[in-house]
Amino acid sequence: MIEAAARERQIPLLRLGNEIQVAAIDKEWAGIQATVTTPADTYRDLRVPLLGLHQAENAALAVAAVDGLRSRGWDISDGALRDGLARTRWPGRLEVIDRHPIVLVDGAHNPAGLERSLAAVRTLARGRPLVIVFGAMKDKDLQSMLAQLRALDVPVTFSAIGWHRAAAPAHLAEVFGDGAETADSASGAISWARERAGANGIVLVCGSLYLVGEAIAVSRASKRAAVASRR
Template sequence: MMMSYREAAAYLETFINYEKIPCYPYKRSVKLERIRDFLATIDNPHRALRGIHIAGTKGKGSTSAFIAFMLRASGYRVGLYTSPHLSDFRERIRVLSARTQPASLGQEFEGMITKSALARLSSQLKPAVEKYCRISKYGPLSFFEVYTSLAFLYFKERKVDIAVLETGLGGRLDATNVMDPLVCAITPISYEHIRQLGNTLAEIAKEKAGIIKSAGVIVISAPQDKEAASVIRRRCRQTGAQLFEVGRDIRCKENGKAFSVKGLFNEYPHLKIKLLGVHQRINASVAIGVIEGLRYSCVKIRKGAIRKGLCDTLWPGRCEVLAKKPLFVIDGAQNMASAWALKKAVRENFRYKNLILVLGISRDKDKAGICRELSNLADTVILTRAHTPRAAAPQQLYGYFVGKKRFIAEDIKGAMLLAEAMAGKDDLVLVTGSLFVAGEFRRCFLDTRKQRLSGALKKKIYHV
């Protein structure tokens, strides 16, 4: 029976979603054997795909987007699978091909799966999913496993040339790790999800490096702390993978508002990207390494396409400017390392009188570390929470901002209205702490702006 989009979305929400659960037994709950076993019952759609696989702590999504846009600029049809989403869970599954018109604010997720396609594929998948969950020796499928399966089916149906897959959590046990990719990338590794992945960088890196599985696969690594780098190098030696590192084999040089990259085969001077922050230039350098690494699989991308793809790349929610005068900037920074990178990007790219920090953090994150990094950036702090069971109560963050003007808003809309009332035209409102907060604020801000513009237009028409 064919489900409507609303019914399909409700059906997918019935599966356990570990993204919404702050604490659970990771190694007992997440099993790679389960997704492999299920995919075999639907003829292994992932085996029809050529893939690129991205793991890491910071910059996975941005790096995946850079790669997808460069491939698209070269004429390829590209599947892009990322998580989590900002506003609409359809953002996770996208197919990029030649674009006929530029994206506008609020419509940056071009190519995301249509509601009708999602409803149709969910209806198609449902009998197999329900049968499998009844008889599985590995337990019932999770939301991420079902959605990953749906992505594989969609990419196969759309005949994508290459699929770019971002891991959901970790790497070794992640559902995306059923792929045998042409190239793997490891973005910067730092402390996050320590309850699931481990208490040390070495333990976390071991989980991330679990996507490296095959002899001869090309691996591109961002600059890493010594502990993480050692684990990645050892994994590549064990599997026979060929490792290239940014900082050693691939070099990035700053040049004012532009930057240059010396890659594995070519040099790329005076590159420009829309994404703000030095860390995004590192992500772009990793992405160039991945694109050049495809040459080992006889996929060659033109230098002009690399330049254009980087410049075209949009990745909302990452130091994204929603409005000016006053500035409204959102970012999904959710650990201490990403908060530090955000602070650096704000100081280097914006001029403002006062900074109003709107902050909400998931309760399983390093609240003290994030607050410590952002405290000296803010003049005023509005503490809030996203609409998710993982959100920390804003009262838990209050003590980290002694000496600051502190306010509490119990929901994102209240925080937005309070920030709007406080901000002068020369101020900056920075919204961060988690992608849940950034996404909810973004949706609320854009919806409110549309309503106000619509109301102003109607008023103008009435007076005319």
């Protein structure tokens, strides 16, 4: 459909894997290093601090977009392009919000997004305990996402979310099967997960941007309380 519309309107169409090529190295906690080739140029050793090898594809599309702007007269230097990628932040996408243990939040809320996030976390968690906090809206593809969590074979707790469309933790646990825990708040779920993970472990909070928002709020409140207690 998109290709047909582009042809009809005589608009150039650049496709990842065709006109746009990317090769990347996963630097794990340091992000990725990518080489991107577009019809205009090849950009080597681009640094992106986002976690997960899949972010190389997003970086490649951003580079191609810059090429498109340049072709229309925008003055964007290679230095600005590299600096922009190196400074990229994406709150709620494999974002570290706490340490000891590391707490990651990721807003992937569909099977494809969750698959990529879990692949990245498996790499990051090699040799370390991993615990999942999951919550989702009840209109999502819960069966597929919960099947991915089962395949990880790690401790999982299902969290309530303060939103009317949220799936009940008890329902998620029932669909998931034996072995899951439930919590009536993000705070309770994260507290349980941190204890299970231990200081050297990793906690991943995922499944919903609403849950991610609550997890970030819990983390900020905890940090404010810690600062206040030291005064």
